[in-house]
Amino acid sequence: MPVVLHGPSYSTYARTARLALEEKGVGYDLNEVDVLSGKGQAPEHLARQPWGKVPAFEHDGFSLFETFAIARYVDEAFPGPALQPADVRARARMTQICGIVDSYAYGAIVHKVFWQEVIVPMQGGTPDAAIAAEGLKVTRQVLDVLEGLAAGDLLCGGTVSLADLHLLPVVEYLRMTKEGGAAFAAKPKLSAWWEKMNARPAVVKTRPKLG
Ligand SMILES: N[C@@H](CCC(=O)N[C@@H](CS)C(=O)NCC(=O)O)C(=O)O
Structure with a gap:
C-alpha cells in the first residue's frame, strides 16, 4: 500500500x-x-x-x-537524509522547538493573527482587532524565544531538522500579516533561516495557494 x-x-x-x-x-x-x-x-x-x-x-x-x-x-x-540531529542536545532542542510551535506559536499565529488579518477579510468579514492583538502579543514572545534558541540559519544547526519543518508553515502565514510579518523581519537569525528554507524544493512544492 x-x-x-x-x-x-x-x-x-x-x-x-x-x-x-x-x-x-x-x-x-x-x-x-x-x-x-x-x-x-x-x-x-x-x-x-x-x-x-x-x-x-x-x-x-x-x-x-x-x-x-x-x-x-x-x-x-524511510531512507534519505536524516531529519533528526544525531547529537542528543541538538535533538532535544529540536523537540523543544516543535513543542513551542504546538503549544504557543500555532494558536497565536494561525488562529488569531493570520485568521483575523487574512482569512476573515477573505471571507467578507470584519477582523476582530482585540483577538489579533492578543495573538500578536504571544507571537512576539514566541519570536523572541525562537530567535534566542535558533542555532543559526537552520534551527538546530548542521542540516534541516524536524524543527525547521514544524515551524516553516506557521511562519509562511505569519509573514502574510502586516505587524506579524514586520515582527518576524526584525529577527536576523529567523530571517536568514526563512531565506534558506524558502529556497528548498520541498518548501516551494508544498506552498499553499490561498483564495
Ligand atoms: N495535534 C495535532 C494538531 C492538528 C491540527 O490542529 N490541525 C488543524 C489544521 S492545521 C486542524 O485539523 N484543524 C481543524 C479542526 O480543528 O477542526 C497534530 O499535531 O497533528
Whole structure:
C-alpha cells in the first residue's frame, strides 16, 4: 500500500508532514480532507483522527496521527537524509522547538493573527482587532524565544531538522500579516533561516495557494 497523507494543502500541520515526506524523497498520495468545510467530522475521517483534525497518515497498513509522530516515523522508516540531529542536545532542542510551535506559536499565529488579518477579510468579514492583538502579543514572545534558541540559519544547526519543518508553515502565514510579518523581519537569525528554507524544493512544492 502506498503512503497516504490525509489533509488539505492549506493546513500547516499537514504541510509539515508533507515537508518531511518531500525531504526524504518518499512518494505519497494526498487526500485533501477539507476540514474548513466540515469534512474532518465525516465518519471515515474520524476513524483516522478521533478529533477530526489533520493530518492523518497511512503506510502499509500502519495508521498514525499527530504531526510530530508522523514526521518522526517518516524520518525513521524511510531512507534519505536524516531529519533528526544525531547529537542528543541538538535533538532535544529540536523537540523543544516543535513543542513551542504546538503549544504557543500555532494558536497565536494561525488562529488569531493570520485568521483575523487574512482569512476573515477573505471571507467578507470584519477582523476582530482585540483577538489579533492578543495573538500578536504571544507571537512576539514566541519570536523572541525562537530567535534566542535558533542555532543559526537552520534551527538546530548542521542540516534541516524536524524543527525547521514544524515551524516553516506557521511562519509562511505569519509573514502574510502586516505587524506579524514586520515582527518576524526584525529577527536576523529567523530571517536568514526563512531565506534558506524558502529556497528548498520541498518548501516551494508544498506552498499553499490561498483564495
Ligand atoms: N495535534 C495535532 C494538531 C492538528 C491540527 O490542529 N490541525 C488543524 C489544521 S492545521 C486542524 O485539523 N484543524 C481543524 C479542526 O480543528 O477542526 C497534530 O499535531 O497533528
